[in-house]
Amino acid sequence: MSDEESFTRMFQDHYESVLRYAWRRVGPVDAPDITAETFKIAWEKYKRLPREQPLPWLYATARNLTLNLIRRDNRRDALASPLGEGPKYHGAEADHASTVVARQTALAALNSLSEDDRELVLLMSWEGLDLRGAAKVVGCSRPTAAMRLHRVRKRLRRLLGEEPQSVATRQPSCQGNAV
Incomplete structure (x- = not known):
């Protein structure tokens, strides 16, 4: 051929x-x-x-x-x-179903990620790439992508209310307050 x-x-x-x-x-x-x-x-x-x-x-x-x-x-x-001209934004046109709370929450969680972490998640979930392929696209090694993905998933679960925050993140530290 x-x-x-x-x-x-x-x-x-x-x-x-x-x-x-x-x-x-x-x-x-x-x-x-x-x-x-x-x-x-x-x-x-x-x-x-x-x-x-x-x-x-x-x-x-x-x-x-x-x-x-x-x-x-x-x-x-x-x-x-x-x-005096307004900025032009790239991306999908306005979604009329944006009042759906679950979608807003998911988008807010996704948008809270760094650009590279968001790209990694989207490449794997929307584009269907495996970890090795997604790592190539974002320009990092497979182990680095695996660690980033692990941290991102944990953060997304917490932001979406699927994982309770640890005790250490919910309660203020008492260190340095001893009398």
Whole structure:
């Protein structure tokens, strides 16, 4: 099979996944451009692409492109702000079902995470990557990703009320208060 045929097959297998990934991060307007640019870069670097599992590489490339887009737009918005223009936000359009308390709580918990921790959780839960693939996308080792994921899950369980806080975090310390 030629490189062109092999790339075409990879494109057909993974286009929808990369498009959904980009859609969730930058919304419907910019997602097709991010996806197209991802596959353009994939074609340019096809000889070095991991053939067995290209999806983590594609997600990492799409992630870098979305971060570049967001940084560019943030710079533009910072310049436009003094001119009285409002900022443009990336992401999904407003969800009319946002009054559902459980969804709000889950989103608040997810948003309380650092950008890298949130990305790790989303790659595994929404994108269906395994720990090794998600670690590649966020640029860390598998053991580091495993530890981060363990801490994130514990924090999310606590924030969602599924795990009681430890006694040490609920009660103030008495150290240093001895008379």
